[in-house]
Ligand SMILES: [Zn+2]
């Protein structure tokens with residue numbers, strides 16, 4: 001089978017032919033139909049995540065069909081459509097696992113980071129961490145739900161009932177979250193790279209109340225802000241945009257350094273917090289919601305062998321919505 005392999009950081013991925021993965025206990029073998037390209041994959045390529053094992057096959061927004069189930073793999077039968085997210089394995093025993101915070105597991109393994117991911121034709125995954133996907137979404141359309149959608153959902157939940165929500169960075173996660181927020185009657189204020197007209201138009205099409213550059217001020221004080229762009233200087237910018245008791249959520253796995261800022265913009269019980277990974281409960285909640293409402297995921301598909309091109313387009317901001325690799329293309 002073909003796989004796109006990252007041998008070490010800062011290299012292009014290499015198209016390789018590999019034997020079919022061997023199944024460990026509890027795993028299913030999945031024929032990959034589509035795999036989303038996430039900003040986290042760029043952090044893996046750039047060597048910014050210390051837990052990454054190299055060589056690695058990236059990709060953690062996998063949609064595919066179960067080929068067969070290994071010993072003790074429960075829940076999925078051959079032929080079933082399945083989704084594989086970033087959280088690939090947890091220990092079940094550390095203080096976080098026991099407290100229902102498996103997203104913070106001390107011993108977690110992550111798909112496309114220290115378990116081979118979906119930039120390949122066949123992937124092995126622990127059945128306990130796979131999801132059923134809602135009908136009504138094509139394979140490529142469903143792929144971004146598995147990380148962009150899930151992480152956006154976890155971040156969105158942290159802003160609670162906020163009525164006016166700022167979103168910094170209008171890529172794959174934001175475009176899904178904005179639709180859910182609008183569906184729930186919340187107002188979205190979209191901040192893009194200054195002058196990024198395509199992203200601003202896209203945010204407008206998805207119902208943003210206001211769109212502008214991250215160097216602009218919104219037309220009103222916001223109740224909360226979510227930062228999807230990996231840019232630390234957005235933290236003080238967002239703090240300045242939110243009201244007293246407002247929360248600023250950093251939703252990326254990696255961010256450039258946050259510049260120092262005056263205490264007065266945090267004062268007033270404003271809070272800054274990060275979102276890390278996902279729990280299986282998050283996944284089930286969000287995919288249920290995606291089945292109840294219609295989320296229009298905007299995807300650009302690439303053949304598997306063009307993974308490097310997809311990553312470059314993402315890095316340069318030359319994508320609207322999400323890039324998705326389709327091995328059969
Ligand atoms: Zn654990």
Ligand SMILES: [Zn+2]
Nearest residue numbers: 038040147148
């Ligand atoms: Zn991701």
